[in-house]
Amino acid sequence: MRAVMVANPKGGAGKTTLATNLAGYFANQELSVSLCDLDRQQSSLRWMAFRDPGLPSVTGYFGGNQMLINLPQEPDWVVLDAPAGFQGYKLNDYLRAVDRVIIPVVPSIFDMAATEDFLNAVRQDLRGRAAKIGIVAMRVDPRTRAAAMLEEFLRHFDIPILAYLRNTQNYVNVAAAGQTIFDPPRSKFKRDAEQWASLLEWLKD
Numbered sequence: 416m417r418a419v420m421v422a423n424p425k426g427g428a429g430k431t432t433l434a435t436n437l438a439g440y441f442a443n444q445e446l447s448v449s450l451c452d453l454d455r456q457q458s459s460l461r462w463m464a465f466r467d468p469g470l471p472s473v474t475g476y477f478g479g480n481q482m483l484i485n486l487p488q489e490p491d492w493v494v495l496d497a498p499a500g501f502q503g504y505k506l507n508d509y510l511r512a513v514d515r516v517i518i519p520v521v522p523s524i525f526d527m528a529a530t531e532d533f534l535n536a537v538r539q540d541l542r543g544r545a546a547k548i549g550i551v552a553m554r555v556d557p558r559t560r561a562a563a564m565l566e567e568f569l570r571h572f573d574i575p576i577l578a579y580l581r582n583t584q585n586y587v588n589v590a591a592a593g594q595t596i597f598d599p600p601r602s603k604f605k606r607d608a609e610q611w612a613s614l615l616e617w618l619k620d
């Protein structure tokens with residue numbers, strides 16, 4: 416089992432979008448995947464409930480009430496969808512239990528400011544550990560001023576940007592249908608799936 420957590424203190428950053436699409440990606444690779452929803456709003460589980468049983472299967476559960484971290488060991492991958500405002504000892508416990516941490520950041524001055532303390536805390540806690548941390552630039556084209564601002568902001572942290580995902584209703588539409596951009600027919604979201612390539616490589620490393 417390998418575990419990846421998607422976290423960012425800000426709501427609307429794209430955590431659930433990343434977590435559900437990652438789960439869908441693994442499922443389409445014929446890997447077993449469990450989606451652990453840590454958010455009381457349970458958006459990931461709601462997405463799962465919409466999912467057509469004919470699609471590659473994603474199982475999941477609500478992990479938000481657990482006192483002790485108890486990730487399932489059977490699946491190939493566990494994907495954790497963290498709530499907004501995730502911090503403190505609980506965040507630290509989870510950082511110890513996972514192999515990868517993905518932080519989606521929308522390149523707005525408000526989102527970047529809200530993420531700064533979180534990035535410092537995570538980096539501090541992961542020092543000397545095997546877990547790796549990376550950023551996904553959400554809703555942004557790499558050739559824009561917004562992307563340059565994000566790169567400038569991240570220069571202080573020495574954390575890699577793993578992917579730039581463009582702003583598109585495709586993510587909104589697939590989510591509403593319990594699907595991902597990796598579900599068939601794949602050709603439909605080819606342009607978006609391509610933007611995930613380096614992130615997926617980094618996960619498998």
Ligand SMILES: Nc1ncnc2c1ncn2[C@@H]1O[C@H](COP(=O)(O)OP(=O)(O)O)[C@@H](O)[C@H]1O
Nearest residue numbers: 426427428429430431432554581582583586587
């Ligand atoms: N790349 C994107 N392009 C367009 N809309 C997006 C993108 N990523 C996320 N969204 C939308 O933004 C909203 C917030 O994303 P969500 O994943 O729920 O954030 P979080 O879980 O961090 O609160 C959702 O409606 C989602 O569909």
Ligand SMILES: [Mg+2]
Nearest residue numbers: 430431454458
């Ligand atoms: Mg969410």
